[in-house]
Amino acid sequence: xxxxxxxRTIPQERTPMPEQPAAVRARNFExxxxxxxxxxALRESERCLMCxxxxxxxxxxxxxxxxxxxxxxxxxxxxxxxxxxxxxSLLPAICGxxxxxxxxxxxxxxxxxxxxxxxxxxxxxxxxxxxxREGWANIPYIEPSGFKVGIIGSGPAGMxxxxxxxxxxxxxxxxxxxxxxxxxxxxxxxxxxxPNSVIDAEIxxxxxxxVKFQCNTLxxxxxxxxxxxxxxxxxxVFVGVGAGYPTMLGIPGDSxxxxxxxxxxxxxxxxxxxxEFPNFDTPQPIGKRVAVVGAGNTAMDAMRVSLxxxxxxxxxxxxxxxxEAPARAEEVHHAEEEGVEFHWxxxxxxxxxxxxxxxxxxxxxxxxxxxxxxxxxxRPVPVPGSEFDFEVDLIVYAIGTNANPxxxxxxxxxxxxxxxxxxxxxxxxxxxGVFAGGxxxxxxxxxxxxxxxxxxxxxxxxxxxxxxxxxxxxHSGEDTLFGIDLAEKNFVRVRA
Amino acid sequence: MPDFEIVTRxxxxxxxxxxxxxxxxxxxxxxxxxxxxxxxxxxxxxIPLTIADFDREKGTITLVIQAVGKTTRQMQQECQVGTSLYxxxxxxxxxxxxSHAKKVVCVGGGLGVAPIYPQxxxxxxxxAYVIGVVGFRNKDLVFWDKKFRAVCDxxxxxxxxxxxxxxxxxxxxxxxxxxxxxxxxxxxAIGPPIxxxxxxxxTRPLKIKTMVSLNPVMVDGTGMCGGCRVKIGxxxxxxxxxxPDFDGHLVxxxxxxxxxxxxxxxxxxxxxxxxxxxxxxxxKKISSAVKESARK
Numbered sequence: 001x002x003x004x005x006x007x008r009t010i011p012q013e014r015t016p017m018p019e020q021p022a023a024v025r026a027r028n029f030e031x032x033x034x035x036x037x038x039x040x041a042l043r044e045s046e047r048c049l050m051c052x053x054x055x056x057x058x059x060x061x062x063x064x065x066x067x068x069x070x071x072x073x074x075x076x077x078x079x080x081x082x083x084x085x086x087x088x089s090l091l092p093a094i095c096g097x098x099x100x101x102x103x104x105x106x107x108x109x110x111x112x113x114x115x116x117x118x119x120x121x122x123x124x125x126x127x128x129x130x131x132x133r134e135g136w137a138n139i140p141y142i143e144p145s146g147f148k149v150g151i152i153g154s155g156p157a158g159m160x161x162x163x164x165x166x167x168x169x170x171x172x173x174x175x176x177x178x179x180x181x182x183x184x185x186x187x188x189x190x191x192x193x194x195p196n197s198v199i200d201a202e203i204x205x206x207x208x209x210x211v212k213f214q215c216n217t218l219x220x221x222x223x224x225x226x227x228x229x230x231x232x233x234x235x236x237v238f239v240g241v242g243a244g245y246p247t248m249l250g251i252p253g254d255s256x257x258x259x260x261x262x263x264x265x266x267x268x269x270x271x272x273x274x275x276e277f278p279n280f281d282t283p284q285p286i287g288k289r290v291a292v293v294g295a296g297n298t299a300m301d302a303m304r305v306s307l308x309x310x311x312x313x314x315x316x317x318x319x320x321x322x323x324e325a326p327a328r329a330e331e332v333h334h335a336e337e338e339g340v341e342f343h344w345x346x347x348x349x350x351x352x353x354x355x356x357x358x359x360x361x362x363x364x365x366x367x368x369x370x371x372x373x374x375x376x377x378x379r380p381v382p383v384p385g386s387e388f389d390f391e392v393d394l395i396v397y398a399i400g401t402n403a404n405p406x407x408x409x410x411x412x413x414x415x416x417x418x419x420x421x422x423x424x425x426x427x428x429x430x431x432x433g434v435f436a437g438g439x440x441x442x443x444x445x446x447x448x449x450x451x452x453x454x455x456x457x458x459x460x461x462x463x464x465x466x467x468x469x470x471x472x473x474x475h476s477g478e479d480t481l482f483g484i485d486l487a488e489k490n491f492v493r494v495r496a
Numbered sequence: 497m498p499d500f501e502i503v504t505r506x507x508x509x510x511x512x513x514x515x516x517x518x519x520x521x522x523x524x525x526x527x528x529x530x531x532x533x534x535x536x537x538x539x540x541x542x543i544p545l546t547i548a549d550f551d552r553e554k555g556t557i558t559l560v561i562q563a564v565g566k567t568t569r570q571m572q573q574e575c576q577v578g579t580s581l582y583x584x585x586x587x588x589x590x591x592x593x594x595s596h597a598k599k600v601v602c603v604g605g606g607l608g609v610a611p612i613y614p615q616x617x618x619x620x621x622x623x624a625y626v627i628g629v630v631g632f633r634n635k636d637l638v639f640w641d642k643k644f645r646a647v648c649d650x651x652x653x654x655x656x657x658x659x660x661x662x663x664x665x666x667x668x669x670x671x672x673x674x675x676x677x678x679x680x681x682x683x684x685a686i687g688p689p690i691x692x693x694x695x696x697x698x699t700r701p702l703k704i705k706t707m708v709s710l711n712p713v714m715v716d717g718t719g720m721c722g723g724c725r726v727k728i729g730x731x732x733x734x735x736x737x738x739x740p741d742f743d744g745h746l747v748x749x750x751x752x753x754x755x756x757x758x759x760x761x762x763x764x765x766x767x768x769x770x771x772x773x774x775x776x777x778x779x780k781k782i783s784s785a786v787k788e789s790a791r792k
Binding site: 177178179187215216217218221222223242244245246248250254255257260261263264267268272273277278279280281282283285357401404405406409 | 588
């Protein structure tokens with residue numbers, strides 16, 4: 001019998017992931033983190049103690065069998081690892097890259113109590129990437145349930161919901177307003193964090209499950225949610241349209257040319273490929289000196305995209321301190337390495353005009369932290385007389401988004417006072433058979449939270465449609481009608 | 497059957513052309529005042545175009561386009577009957593409200609004549625007295641006059657050089673209508689921003705409600721980027737989801753005009769790049785043809 005692993009016998013250091021050097025990567029759109037080599041993955045898998053209480057699993061929003069897949073890596077059975085992952089995680093190559101693992105699985109890892117936690121995200125990504133490279137896909141036999149399900153929005157919430165409903169045997173169509181599916185994964189998250197080829201590979205896996213993607217379809221205008229549930233014959237609908245509608249600061253000079261939302265910058269660059277202008281037709285002129293207002297993940301993406309588009313200097317302007325910054329620590333660190341200059345406790349009060357409709361600079365005021373507000377964060381208050389001018393020629397607002405008004409304008413869906421869709425705890429909306437989740441319900445959040453919401457909505461939809469949830473199989477004997485087929489894993493099957 | 501197939505094309509002049517595109521669902525959903533976003537090809541940009549007309553039975557929508565830059569010129573060259581657009585999404589924006597106005601003036605300037613037409617028709621169908629005012633630079637650019645006349649009780653053509661109708665801008669036409677009718681309830685104006693600004697200024701002292709359809713730079717058209725933001729009174733609105741129609745007396749036209757100049761340099765670059773590439777391709781074709789004939 002193998003000797004029991006202990007905290008003393010495992011590799012003490014977390015296996016580093018090869019990265020492009022900061023000076024090089026700040027000028028290209030290639031992925032920053034290059035991924036584990038099989039030897040790295042094997043070494044890192046050694047560090048998992050396979051603890052019986054598995055705290056990491058409880059930290060994962062979708063409850064991946066983490067020790068299970070890591071053990072398979074350790075046994076050099078990557079296909080086996082992929083099989084275990086795909087029992088719960090639909091998009092491992094994506095989640096392994098974009099999840100804030102430090103607050104989730106890795107945050108609960110036992111090894112993390114005394115050493116650095118096991119690099120669960122990197123291992124998940126390694127398996128996901130291997131599957132894409134090898135062309136693996138776990139396409140189970142799916143018995144059609146006869147139900148037709150419509151999903152509005154092809155972002156992470158819609159993708160997760162679509163996968164679960166397809167596995168439950170539903171005829172699933174995903175409607176996307178853009179010309180390509182993927183939502184924020186495509187237009188928002190830049191290639192150097194999540195390459196479009198990875199998203200396309202995962203979307204193709206959904207297509208293999210029978211999910212249909214219909215792009216160029218703006219639900220609410222081309223047809224309404226009401227029409228979907230009546231004349232179009234959808235038995236259930238999931239609304240996962242995201243938050244959209246960026247917030248502007250509302251300070252003088254907001255409408256000057258050279259002030260834009262992070263969403264616009266990122267959409268032009270990532271989806272429309274303005275970085276390849278004029279071989280692609282969409283332009284995105286970048287300034288020499290760019291200020292990005294905000295310190296969330298979107299702000300970090302906007303800063304790093306600006307650098308790669310050729311900005312000489314990029315500043316982060318944030319009214320609170322580094323401790324309160326909502327971005328992942330890793331993202332802040334990456335931005336810093338690449339040369340972004342951070343100005344904490346600084347708030348813009350006006351955009352300065354260059355005399356011909358463009359931006360000359362920004363007037364800011366220093367802030368200090370006062371009493372904690374309702375959210376528990378200390379409220380920043382301006383220091384009187386501390387105004388100063390900043391010389392910049394492009395300003396990007398990454399200060400959050402409001403609810404997109406289209407659904408509210410065109411359906412009877414009940415909205416809350418902020419304009420987001422009102423749902424109950426099971427993500428059911430005020431309309432029978434219509435469920436909603438992701439940013440359009442919670443306001444801007446993370447990719448993994450949206451995926452979690454998509455899966456939760458799928459569970460509610462299945463309950464609503466009377467489809468038994470394969471997550472809770474029952475083994476009552478020979479005459480079982482529904483359940484999990486252990487050989488093919490995680491889907492509904494009807495036995496004759 | 498390919499998606500977004502072009503079923504009809506008509507050229508009004510050297511620079512203006514009409515495309516009728518198959519999209520039965522959109523033809524069913526479209527209402528006056530709405531617009532679409534079009535991509536010509538995979539590497540293309542997304543451009544907004546107003547829905548000039550729709551035929552629910554035929555399942556088509558009509559776009560009237562002016563070749564002003566790279567994309568619209570390339571479309572003029574490549575969009576022939578039987579070809580398809582790469583992407584077509586819509587109808588976008590809030591439909592124009594057909595108010596209870598009893599007497600309206602529908603003003604269209606240049607290309608704006610196309611999108612104002614279905615509005616004039618809607619007002620006519622709602623029982624209003626419709627005065628049409630259309631403006632063109634000269635008589636060669638005039639289009640849809642018969643079609644327009646058919647839904648109007650009165651029809652006034654204005655040309656800059658007087659080669660058709662009255663000489664002058666559409667504001668001259670508005671002045672003529674206002675002089676004759678003291679009871680005009682509403683003016684609706686669509687055209688270049690400078691023209692809509694002129695219309696709004698003309699009606700402001702008379703306190704006649706004036707609606708305009710704004711045309712700022714857009715990317716997605718679904719309210720998620722804010723590129724199309726406009727100043728309406730003391731508020732910032734996104735033309736793609738809050739508009740495109742707004743009260744002309746509240747619109748900050750100077751702000752709109754300034755923001756429309758945002759990409760002038762890049763637009764020029766894109767056009768030059770395309771024409772250069774086109775030239776190169778032509779050159780290659782010629783030289784290979786020359787080689788071919790030399791071989792023979």
